[in-house]
Amino acid sequence: MILKENTGQIAIEFIFLISLIIILSLISINFIESENELNIALLAAKEGIVEGIMIDSSAIYPKSSYDDYEEDKPNLLKPNSIQLNKIIIKSSEYDSKYNKTKIQLQVHVTSETVNEKKDQDSLGDRINFNLRKAISETYNTSDLTNSLYNPSHSNKYIFTTANVVWS
Structure with missing residues (x-):
């Protein structure tokens, strides 16, 4: 009879332990999901920034931009060296x-x-523009924004951009 009570006690303690693990997992999953979404969006933003820098560095533009730059900003029609320092x-x-x-x-x-x-x-x-576009394309939310992708949307966040800081 003592053996049966010990067996039952172990099973109840095991059930409590498993229940506690499940409850903690469910509580933390929302936090992890939000952080994961933000990390994915920031990776997409960095990809967009790199694409924008490559376009700017190589001086390859759409026809309309090229025509505007040809008249007002001829310095942009030659390759430039631009380096990313940080994203805040x-x-x-x-x-x-x-x-x-x-x-x-x-x-x-x-x-x-x-x-x-x-x-x-x-x-x-x-x-x-390329930063916001990359976020919108990553989350397939281009239909929620304007032609400049401002603001960009993910499931839980909206992203705007401040002016680029040059140093």
Whole structure:
């Protein structure tokens, strides 16, 4: 009779332990899911930034942009050297309009060849455009935004960009 009581006691303790593990897993899964979504979005953003820098560095533009640059910004028609320094998550707040958390990203780059403010603004706009586009394409949310992908959406976040900082 003593053996039966010990066997039953072990089974109950085992059930409590398994139940505790399941409860903790369910509680932490929401946090892990949110962090995973943010990490995927930031990876997509970095991919977009690199694409924007490559386009700017090689001076390959759509016809309309090329025509504008030819008249107003001829320095952008030659290859430039641009390096990514860092990406800063500048703010994080809840946006009641979209019912999502708002994240603002700011890109910091360096260039020895792009010195004029108007050229930096044009190249920075292209970098930010590609950043937002990459996030929208990653989450298939292009239909939720405008033609400039501003703001970009994921399932739980909306992303905007601040002006690119040049140093």
